[in-house]
Amino acid sequence: MRDERLARALTALLPRRVVADAFEPAWEDLRVAYLIRRQPTKSSLGRAAQRAGYLGLTVLLFLDCWRLAIISWIRREHWRPVIRPHPGITEPKQTERLHMFLYLVRHAFRQLVREPAFTVAALLTLALGVGANAAVFAVVEAVLLRPLPYPSADDLVILNHRDKQTGITKEFIAIGDFLDLSARQKAFESIGAWGRGETAFMDRDDPYRAEVLGVGANTLDLLRARPVLGRSINADDTRENAPRVMMLGYETWKKRYGGDPTIIGRVIRMEATERQVVGVAPPGFTFPPTATTDIIIPYQFPTVAPAQRKSGWTFAMARLEPGRTLEDAAMDLAAMSRQFEKEFPQQNLASEYYPLGLRTALAGNTKPALVLLLAAVGVVLLIACANVANLLLARSLGRRREMSVRLALGAGGGRLVVQLLTESLVLAVVAGTAGVLMAYWGAHALVALLPRSSDVPGLNDVRINGPVLAFTLGIVVLTTLVFGLVAALTVRSEKAVGALNASRGSSIGTRARRVTSTLVVAEVALAIMLLVGAGLILRSFAALLAVDPGFRTANVMTMSVQLPTNRYRERGPREGFYAQALAEIKAIPGVQDVGMAAVTPLTGNNWTSPFERPEQPVAPGERPPEVGWQLASNGYFRALQIPLVAGRLFDDRDDANAPAVVIVSEAIQKRFFPNESAVGKRVRLQGDQTAEIVGVVGNIRRAGLRDEPRADMYFPFERNKPGQTTLFVRTASNPEKALPAVTAAIKRFEPNAYVSDEQTLAHVASESERVTRVVLWLLGVFAATSLALAAIGIYGVMSYAVRQRTREIGTRIALGATRGNIVWLVLRQGAVIAAIGTVVGLATGLGTTRFLSSIMYGVKGTDPLTLSAAVVLLVITIMLACYVPARRAASVDPATTLAEQ
């Protein structure tokens, strides 16, 4: 029965004695009562309700058993420590120490139960601090710390290219350079080419879409991927015109071919070609780590670098030679880049190659954001610690008589410190447990907020695992030491014996008051740092939202369309498909324009092309400058509302048989044709081929909102009409409504067309700044939390101060002070704390804003508006927090106060 399984599972979570004594007999009673009550019930609904009630009562019984277990543990008599009449004369035995510790823990639990208000406040504050830290750390652990799934993955690097003329960096490198780098390099074991693609298995009636990893001769060796069956891709496979082979991914082999051991040698028909299976990859193997790999195919390269070094491109990775560092590799690559500049100036001038650690390359811009958030959330924890230290201190001072009695009875000062530390520890452990639960939820919420970049490793596998628990344990120990020691040492230094004689209960000591004030100053300082940080990111985000990308993102839908290669190899069928499908899409009600392009703007794409006027060739030894490359149709400009400045857009005249034409952006007009119109002029393509500039269009920010508009050159989609393209559909209203009709129109003409990445252009723009938005949100939340905690802290301090000065205030009122005078007296004290905290916080904060530089946009770290807004917000909050105690002070009745005296 299912209820028995539930009961068995619950008993596994209870102490054995509690199970035998309480749970088992009580659960049997529950069961009997349930069965008796069930008998007369006939309706299935009634029976289900009874069963639900019974299971609910079982869970309640389980919780009740835990309550009893904790209570009986707290009360257990035989754990009381042995009372030693002369403490310190003999060393206690180890078992006595254990008993003593357990006694202290139990005592601490009692204290917590006895003071629910304090306990709830302290637990909530700490759980929030610990939970937020554990949540952010869980993401950091998954993305930045967890080992990548390759042996010695720290030695793996990705090769990048930087154009020193434009500052543009690319992850792919030219074929010619790749071959020469591979042949000459000394820092790496070797360099391996790789790339990703898609195809489909066509060997059965059910075509199956396959994710492809393309590799060079040694890429799999670099990744230490040994086949479980057959052989790996080798150098022979990567020669030009070598027989077409492939390896199957382990999971594909198992799933599609049932783990057939005779698969080696079989020829499988893929979408574009037939390939012979030569091996099966090891289980779980893929590259990059977040991609899926159904098949692995060899990339076929020439054996020596071609004269046109940039006739093709590839991604490249490498493994550091043992003993070599990333810096060695960077120097080696830089030296080779300089050599290439000398040898091939027309192609390689100002080209530079550099290595990036695999993890750094994969994590991209999430790394600085995560590190920043971890630092910010650490600040929140510090503020929480300061607040709890204040709470503990106040509570300890309230218990000065108890402490004095303990001292008078022979307890050493150290013993009191240990007792207070134990209480802190218990508090921190309970808060830590609650924090872990919060982190479980918080980490997943954080992942949902982060951009869904396919490359960031670990993001899909964030969990509360061993390292996260160890980190949380570390935080708990640290917080115990921080807030526990502050409170314990302050109490110890108080002249506690004197408190025995104090007739008026607890009054806060001078030293203790100094400590609490210092803690609050620190809180204020930390809070203003976070406020300034959040303010700067807010300003950056506002600046980014105000950026004009040069095109309109509203009401545009984009989607990727891939035609099956086997049927659309020839231009004729492709032309037929586009003509029919586009006409159909344009006829959909609400659709205004449809365009095609190779590159979706704001996705970080950096494809470039050399720009050279034939009549102004670059000097020998020079390389023509690079400008942005885009393949676009006539409708692309209209769908994105990129304005035509001069000349014309592409049209049906610009097909494959017509003379070559291009459109350029205003930046090209301004830079290369400063005093003349670019329209009608020519640009050099490859070799002696040239193209006529037929139009000039507005500048756009193609790679991202943060990028300045760059010079772009557009080639006509109409001339080539490739089988893979991105569609841009502008509609009159919400473009998502038109999506089903657009997809249906495409599928009507080609049912096997693969439509993917359907999203609005507004969403693309928003995603491009998602990291900034996440940082803004979280920094905002952290700043608000820290502000609230600082306000609570200062409220506590001022309340104590007012209580301590009640008699003084009473005397002042009796001597004629007005309510306003008294309110001002208290507010002034709070203002001093706020002022010191603000100055310290601003001074520290200004030094740390550089850590935000990778996320900030259009605003300086010293932005006066942000700084003053943060200060004003803080001062108002603090003054509000001080106002309540100030009003209480002003309502002191002098007659009562003086009579008490």
Place this chain on the structure above:
Amino acid sequence: MPRELPPLSHLQFLALGVILSNDEPGRVIRDVVADYGVRRTGAAFYQLMARLERDGFIEGWYEPIVVGDQAVRERRYRITPAGSRAWKHTRSFYETVVAAAARGRLSNA
């Protein structure tokens, strides 16, 4: 009469009283105790019974029963000789106190 306090609390006294002459299932004892206004959760009640068992005042065992078409178990208890002695001792304590109070001489009882 002895002047020391009784070995049983009033609740234990009540529970033992239920099984003084016959053994009974735990839920029956719990119902009787509840009739006297002592409402305890199932777990707390059986913890009380477990203490009585450990002190040797009662013996408990599981007995299979059939409810409807289901075979289940219930915990039954019987009083031990030590339990009977403790109950009688407690009863005489209360009687002595009651008698002394009636005579108005509780201080010399």
